[in-house]
Amino acid sequence: MTTPLDNLRGILLNQPSQQLIDRYSFTGDIHPYTVCSKQYGTFEHYGFARALPIQAWFGDVVHMTIEMLFRQVCGDIGDSEGKIQPDLLPGDKDVEFHATTAISIMKSKGINARESSHEVVINLIKKFNTTEGLNFYKRIVKSEVRLETIMEPEDKEINPYIMNGVIDVLISSTKGSLEIWDYKAMRKPAENDPKLLVLKKQMYNYVEIVQLLYPDNIISTAVLYFVNELLPDGSGKPEYRIDLTDPEISSSISEARTFANEVVKKIRDGKTTGKFPLPGKGTVDSQTCGACFLRWSCPSTDKEYTLQAP
Numbered sequence: 001m002t003t004p005l006d007n008l009r010g011i012l013l014n015q016p017s018q019q020l021i022d023r024y025s026f027t028g029d030i031h032p033y034t035v036c037s038k039q040y041g042t043f044e045h046y047g048f049a050r051a052l053p054i055q056a057w058f059g060d061v062v063h064m065t066i067e068m069l070f071r072q073v074c075g076d077i078g079d080s081e082g083k084i085q086p087d088l089l090p091g092d093k094d095v096e097f098h099a100t101t102a103i104s105i106m107k108s109k110g111i112n113a114r115e116s117s118h119e120v121v122i123n124l125i126k127k128f129n130t131t132e133g134l135n136f137y138k139r140i141v142k143s144e145v146r147l148e149t150i151m152e153p154e155d156k157e158i159n160p161y162i163m164n165g166v167i168d169v170l171i172s173s174t175k176g177s178l179e180i181w182d183y184k185a186m187r188k189p190a191e192n193d194p195k196l197l198v199l200k201k202q203m204y205n206y207v208e209i210v211q212l213l214y215p216d217n218i219i220s221t222a223v224l225y226f227v228n229e230l231l232p233d234g235s236g237k238p239e240y241r242i243d244l245t246d247p248e249i250s251s252s253i254s255e256a257r258t259f260a261n262e263v264v265k266k267i268r269d270g271k272t273t274g275k276f277p278l279p280g281k282g283t284v285d286s287q288t289c290g291a292c293f294l295r296w297s298c299p300s301t302d303k304e305y306t307l308q309a310p
């Protein structure tokens with residue numbers, strides 16, 4: 001006996017990835033999947049609520065406050081006394097005022113950290129503000145630059161997808177070209193640290209999209225700005241600069257694109273099968289595992305975690 005559905009057999013595509021254009025971001029998908037595919041699948045596919053690591057709270061407060069300081073210098077918002085004073089370097093009181101606002105906004109979303117962390121983050125942004133100075137804010141061409149493009153992988157087995165992301169600031173360089181800056185609320189990794197390699201791949205993936213948005217400008221440099229190097233025990237050298245005019249960079253950009261395509265393929269496989277593989281034992285860093293609620297029963301972590309009553 002045939003059913004009405006039999007007439008549709010073979011006509012409807014049955015792979016979700018063939019029917020939909022799906023969206024991925026480097027920081028929200030590609031990077032987290034690379035760090036731990038199991039954790040990524042648990043939160044992003046199965047939708048379990050993530051316990052926010054302190055690093056993420058820290059990063060959001062830093063990003064939001066620097067954006068407010070930039071807006072103050074532009075004359076879009078008032079200083080700590082509510083006065084509109086464009087083209088003046090914000091003072092420590094302004095930093096405290098905007099950082100406190102950012103902390104309150106995070107709190108209103110149910111995200112907070114200990115009081116002692118409030119002080120640390122405020123002092124860090126004060127240091128950022130005086131280190132970079134008025135010239136930094138004046139050189140910003142655009143902040144919070146939203147990027148979005150359709151990626152069409154050469155590998156025909158990988159369907160097109162949308163890659164999106166945000167560049168923290170675009171800065172005009174002294175030579176008239178543009179620099180892409182991304183703040184990272186972490187210490188600067190060593191040159192051969194795989195974490196640095198992934199962050200570089202993020203920038204390489206964004207370069208072409210930024211170039212499409214600004215066809216008349218040369219995108220000369222990508223700057224990873226490791227804010228935590230400004231902490232009292234930091235090196236005081238927060239910038240990691242990548243020369244994008246180096247002729248050898250195009251192969252790194254193309255490798256980064258292939259890397260992102262392959263990760264998207266793996267994520268799609270995970271979404272189709274519902275299976276996200278466990279990483280090799282001990283391959284995920286202890287900071288990530290320490291903030292993961294799967295750590296008590298995860299066979300991949302090499303540390304023993306003991307459940308404790310609060």
Ligand code: SF4
Pocket residue numbers: 036038039279284288289290292293294295296298299300301
């Ligand atoms: S405990 Fe570590 S290895 Fe296990 S799922 Fe969480 S992040 Fe991944």
